[in-house]
Amino acid sequence: MNTKNLTLFKEKLSAEKVELETQLAGISERNPSNPNEWDATSGGMDIDAADENEVADKMEELEENSGIAQKLEAQLNEVKAALERIEKGTYGVCEICGKEIAIQRLEANPSARNCREHAA
Ligand SMILES: [Zn+2]
Structure with missing residues (x-):
């Protein structure tokens, strides 16, 4: 692959990475002991202090977010792996x-x- 295309894909992948990280940051937080892992959050509410209905809503939201976070995390890891391949010269x-x-x-x-x- 020529340098021009490689640069183009690198830009695309970097933009995708930022986009995915932004989406993930909205619904989860990065695991402090493993930066490649994201844990879904329920919007930062103190569950102990909430009433029952709110807790049920939050639990539902948390479950939903954790499914979305898992998919985004998988995509993000693919994008990061592709960026690594660009660095190593094995991309494409x-x-x-x-x-x-x-x-x-x-x-x-691009990933x-x-x-x-x-193709799998
Ligand atoms: Zn093949």
Whole structure:
């Protein structure tokens, strides 16, 4: 892949990373002992002090957020892995067959690890 495309994908991935981190920060907080992990929050309310209905609402919200946070976290880790591949010079190469991944495929999904043939 040429430098121009590589720079372009790096920009795309960096923007995606910021976007995902912003979304995650809204519904969860980074695990202090593992920066790659995010724990869903219920909006910072003191559950002990709340009434029963509020607690039920918050528990529901927490459950929902934790599902969303899990998906965002997985996406974020893919994006970070792709950025690492750019640094290492292995970006855009299929992890299975070692062939270059089609640009169109990377444009649709900049963190793709495999060519179309070896897509999971
Ligand atoms: Zn392949």
